[in-house]
Amino acid sequence: MDGNGARLYDYLMEDEAPYHQWLAWTIAHLEEMKFSAPAIADVGCGTGTLMSMLLSRGYDVQGIDYSQEMLAVADEKIRAYNNVAPDLRAQHMSYLQLEKQVDAIIVFCDALNYLADEAEVKQAFRAFYDHLTPGGRLLFDVHSLSNMNHHFPGRTYGDAATDVSLILNSFSVDDVPGAVEHEMTFFERLSNGDYRRFDELHRQRTFSVADYEQWLQAAGFEQIEITADFTKQPPQADSERIFFSIRKT
Structure with missing residues (x-):
């Protein structure tokens, strides 16, 4: 990260x-x-x-x-x-x-x-x-394995504070059992009122x-x-x- x-x-x-x-x-x-x-x-x-x-x-x-x-x-x-x-x-x-x-x-x-x-x-x-x-x-x-195979794939999660927001989407990984990828998109409010966006990709496996x-x-x-x-x-x-x-x- x-x-x-x-x-x-x-x-x-x-x-x-x-x-x-x-x-x-x-x-x-x-x-x-x-x-x-x-x-x-x-x-x-x-x-x-x-x-x-x-x-x-x-x-x-x-x-x-x-x-x-x-x-x-x-x-x-x-x-x-x-x-x-x-x-x-x-x-x-x-x-x-x-x-x-x-x-x-x-x-x-x-x-x-x-x-x-x-x-x-x-x-x-x-x-x-x-x-x-x-x-x-x-x-x-x-x-x-239950969490990885059934709970995470297709899940969308959002969290927001006053100046920061996060959107997280999770997907299964083809041909890799027990693995998921989390696409994370952040929005940060700047001092001038504009927002900056940046993205990260995280892979986990169990x-x-x-x-x-x-x-x-x-x-x-x-x-x-x-x-x-x-x-x-x-x-x-x-x-x-x-x-x-x-x-x-």
Whole structure:
């Protein structure tokens, strides 16, 4: 997402995305670890909303995202809200390179769904495993296949604030199972009253629960807990988000 899109999407969606639910789910699992001060890597941190929430609660968090523009928004936000200079790094999650291992890696808000294919997901899982301390946790969620195949295709979404509007249209991708494309059109009101339009295209892809579980095991993970939609219940046919809590032994 470019600089304009990152800034405006964050402005429109900060109250729409379930950040407080991601926060509660993350903290509940961090507390289970009983580490006195867990070091956390927020991979795919985007504009830093969840990272900022964790920092405000005293957690040691570094942010990783492939988009320099997203990180620029995160840096500005965290400096303003948390009064600290955040530890932010521009990296592709499949080729993660941290200075030292961390106690938890979190990957939320569709971040893993931006990986293009099976090979990138497998490489990301191996990178996550290598960068976790023994006993550390990998926490992430992905869109379900049901969500990708039935909910998104043909969907039109609109959101408007005083000076910014967004129209989002979603389409399935021919010959790529579990993939969708989101066409995003932004309108930003300028100081002279005119509007500026710009467009972005985002592709996301997901895989079956069984695929993710198999690839996690191949990366070396053994203790894998799979639930759905911020609950403790296992995924159902109509579940929207699949949650994974994995402990490195």
